[in-house]
Amino acid sequence: xxxxxxxxxxxxxxxxxxxxxxxxxxxxxxxxxxxxxxxxxxxxxxxxxxxxxxxxxxxxxxxxxxxxxxxxxxxxxxxxxxxxxxxxxxxxxxxxxxxxxxxxxxxxxxxxxxxxxxxxxxxxxxxxxxxxxxxxxxxxxxxxxxxxxxxxxxxxxxxxxxxxxxxxxxxxxxxxxxxxxxxxxxxxxxxxxxxxxxxxxxxxxxxxxxxxxxxxxxxxxxxxxxxxxxxxxxxxxxxxxxxxxxxxxxxxxxxxxxxxxxxxxxxxxxxxxxxxxxxxxxxxxxxxxxxxxxxxxxxxxxxxxxxxxxxxxxxxxxxxxxxxxxxxxxxxxxxxx
Numbered sequence: 256x257x258x259x260x261x262x263x264x265x266x267x268x269x270x271x272x273x274x275x276x277x278x279x280x281x282x283x284x285x286x287x288x289x290x291x292x293x294x295x296x297x298x299x300x301x302x303x304x305x306x307x308x309x310x311x312x313x314x315x316x317x318x319x320x321x322x323x324x325x326x327x328x329x330x331x332x333x334x335x336x337x338x339x340x341x342x343x344x345x346x347x348x349x350x351x352x353x354x355x356x357x358x359x360x361x362x363x364x365x366x367x368x369x370x371x372x373x374x375x376x377x378x379x380x381x382x383x384x385x386x387x388x389x390x391x392x393x394x395x396x397x398x399x400x401x402x403x404x405x406x407x408x409x410x411x412x413x414x415x416x417x418x419x420x421x422x423x424x425x426x427x428x429x430x431x432x433x434x435x436x437x438x439x440x441x442x443x444x445x446x447x448x449x450x451x452x453x454x455x456x457x458x459x460x461x462x463x464x465x466x467x468x469x470x471x472x473x474x475x476x477x478x479x480x481x482x483x484x485x486x487x488x489x490x491x492x493x494x495x496x497x498x499x500x501x502x503x504x505x506x507x508x509x510x511x512x513x514x515x516x517x518x519x520x521x522x523x524x525x526x527x528x529x530x531x532x533x534x535x536x537x538x539x540x541x542x543x544x545x546x547x548x549x550x551x552x553x554x555x556x557x558x559x560x561x562x563x564x565x566x567x568x569x570x571x572x573x574x575x576x577x578x579x580x581x582x583x584x585x586x587x588x589x590x591x592x
Contacts, residue, residue, distance in 0.1 A: 272305070273300070273305050273307060273315065274315060274318070274319070276300060276303050276305055277296070277300070277312075277315055277316075277319065278319065278324065278339070280296060280299050280300070281296075281326060281337060281338065281339035282339055284299070285337060285338035285339060286338050287327075287338055287340075289338070290327075290329050290331060290336035290337055290338040291336060291337055291338065292331055292334045292335070292336045293309060293312065293334055293335050293336070293337075294334065296312065296337065297309065297312060300312075313335075316328070316337060324339065325339060325340040326338075326339050327339070327340065349374055349375070352374055353371055353374050353375065356370045356371060356374065357371065358454075359454065360454040360455060360474075361403055361454070361455050361456045361472075361473065361474045362403065363401045363403065365401055366401060366403065366404065402479075403456070403473055403474055405479075406422075406473050406476055406479045407449065407456070407473060409479050409480065409481055410446055410449060410458055410473070410479065411449070412481050413446050413481045414446050414448070414449075416481070417485060417486045418481050418482055418483065418484065418485060418486065419443055419444065419445055419446075419481075419482045419484045419485070419486060419487075420443070420444055420445075420446050420458070420460070420479065420480070420481060420482065421441045421442070421443050421478075421479070421480045421481075421482050422441060422442055422444075422471075422476045422477065422478060422479040422480070423435055423436075423439055423440075423441055423442070423476070423477045423478050424436045424437075424442055424471060424475055424476060424477070425475055425477060426475070435477075441478070442462075442471075443462075443463075443482065443484075444458075444460035444461065444462055444469070444471075445460055445461050445462070445463070445486045445487055445489065446458060446459075446460050446486070447459045447460055447461065447468065447492050449473070450470075455472050455474070456472065456473045456474065457470045457471060457472055457473065458470070458471045458473055458476075461489055461491050461492065463487050466489050466490070466491050467491055468491055468492070510551075510552035510553040510554035510557065511552065511553055512550055512551070512552055512553075513550070513551060513552075513553050513573060513576055514548055514549070514550055514573075515548065515549055515550075515551050515553070515570060515572070515573070515576055516546055516547070516548045516570075516571040516572045517546065517547050517548075517549065517561075517568055517569065517570060517571065518540065518544055518545075518546050518568070518569040518571050519544065519545055519546075519547065519564070519567060519568050519569075520543060520544055520567040520568075521543060521544065521545060522567065523564060523567055523568060524537060524545070526564070527547055527549075530549075531547075531549050535547060535549065536548075546571065553576055553579065555583065558579070558580050558583045561580060562584070
């Protein structure tokens, strides 16, 4: 390479370094409330060993805008100032995401801290520090499995490549120790979907032998691997509806899907809408009560949900579901004797 070519290459690299540093400073040290003045920007570049004249800086800013960077010019007194809308999220959106992470049980305390910092950084240094300090510390019992994100990543790979998943599953004993189910023998299942429901993250899947949908909490999985075996097609996923599954099941307990008619006092209208959505049709029975028919997976947790509202909620039909509820109540009363 001759001297002329070397000089051109050096000049090009110097220009690229300067542009990258301008982007970095605008991203981290400016926002709509605190734009950075021209003199300040020139000074910050000088701190980084980059000398730039005012007119050249104006041209560099124009190049960034022409290239699609969301750099905004404003007047600050007699001086020009700049800021960059660096994040795809506004402050309120980031705040909601931060609070959602803090409140999620399946994300360990360690991972929560890491994610809060990453999300806050999306707002830049100025707003990011404020967001991190404003993050609400919910009184949430956090799970301790730090590999949740690795597990999710592997299950996603299995869903994309349509491969079976292998994992071991544990429960806790009365001492708080982990006890592996089936003596540690791995589960090998066909993944269907990952579903977030009632503070936990679940894998919906089915086994070749039983051909029936099951739910497993991902924070209770160990040694998750994607196998080389293709997913076995099954009729049990034919009617699976990703978005209605969490509404139909209670705490992700499986059960037969039934259209259940409930009679409720008017004060439970918000409860029904919160559970089944705003499009659910509620039919007034009289001035004090209404009826509603909803698809649910009938399970002990569904009965427990009904019991929460005492005499304010009554199962009208089908009769088999109403009888099952009565039997459950009788068993509970008998256990108190």
